[in-house]
Amino acid sequence: MEKIPSGACKTLHLVRHAQGMHNLESEKSRDPLTSFEFFDAQLSSQGWQQVRQKRKDVCANGLLKRIELVITSPMSRTLQTAVGIFHGEDQPELSDVTSHEEGNGRISDNDQQPTFNRPPIIALEVCRERLGKYECDKRGTISHYRSHFPAVDFSLASIENEDDILWEANKIEPFGDVLARGMKFINWLALKLCLILFTPTVHLNKILSMNAFFKGQICILTFTTVNGYTVKVP
Numbered sequence: 001m002e003k004i005p006s007g008a009c010k011t012l013h014l015v016r017h018a019q020g021m022h023n024l025e026s027e028k029s030r031d032p033l034t035s036f037e038f039f040d041a042q043l044s045s046q047g048w049q050q051v052r053q054k055r056k057d058v059c060a061n062g063l064l065k066r067i068e069l070v071i072t073s074p075m076s077r078t079l080q081t082a083v084g085i086f087h088g089e090d091q092p093e094l095s096d097v098t099s100h101e102e103g104n105g106r107i108s109d110n111d112q113q114p115t116f117n118r119p120p121i122i123a124l125e126v127c128r129e130r131l132g133k134y135e136c137d138k139r140g141t142i143s144h145y146r147s148h149f150p151a152v153d154f155s156l157a158s159i160e161n162e163d164d165i166l167w168e169a170n171k172i173e174p175f176g177d178v179l180a181r182g183m184k185f186i187n188w189l190a191l192k193l194c195l196i197l198f199t200p201t202v203h204l205n206k207i208l209s210m211n212a213f214f215k216g217q218i219c220i221l222t223f224t225t226v227n228g229y230t231v232k233v234p
Contacts, residue, residue: 012189013067018047018054018084020077022136034135034169041136042076051084058085067119071189072152073127075139079149082121087151122153124188125166126181132172139164 022041043051058064064086072082123145129137139145142154142162 013063015081017043017073017075017078017081018050019044020047020136022134023047034133036135038134038136039138040076040140043080047077047081048084051081051088055085055088064119065117067117070119070121071127072121072123073129074123074125074142074145074154075128075137076145078127079123079145079152083149083151086119086121120153121151122156124156124185126185126188128166128181130173130175130178131167133169138167 020041021044022038024044058067067086070082070086072078128139131137141164145152146154
């Protein structure tokens with residue numbers, strides 16, 4: 001593979017959200033995920049441990065200083081992952097983190113890391129998980145997210161409706177439509193430089209399948225459980 005000249009490509013880091021409550025349940029059976037109990041599933045305790053560790057990692061390896069923009073799907077688990085990792089230092093210092101506080105992306109004072117970079121975080125509707133059937137993939141209202149994640153910019157999110165009108169209980173989104181959303185996202189980010197995208201697995205895999213677009217080198221990062229990929233795009 002021909003080496004890409006330094007500075008001649010754009011860097012996109014694709015990161016799966018940390019472990020959600022629905023991930024724990026799906027290890028047993030996917031059928032219960034149609035229950036409202038898993039609506040817009042949030043991070044599990046292990047998921048929050050992953051967020052804390054990943055925040056330490058990006059601070060230690062210098063990645064945080066290089067990120068210009070963070071993009072996230074407008075779902076609780078992806079918002080929690082993005083805000084927890086990249087804006088954790090702006091939250092009140094807490095000796096004990098409750099579920100509600102974790103839901104706002106707050107990190108314990110023991111996990112605070114000094115940093116001078118707070119990359120902007122924006123939410124994009126096109127980055128959502130495959131739509132339909134499973135309650136964990138149905139989003140809440142935008143006003144709810146704005147109140148719980150004030151650091152996130154929803155104004156550029158291409159979210160035209162307060163409520164989720166895209167998700168249907170009896171219809172699963174065709175993979176072709178997921179791919180079309182991925183292409184729409186690719187067109188949107190074409191002029192961006194160095195950024196982070198938090199998105200569910202299905203959407204991430206469809207983006208990575210666009211070999212005609214990603215002509216550069218793809219490297220798998222050694223993330224413990226928050227899976228990630230680095231894609232260099234000429």
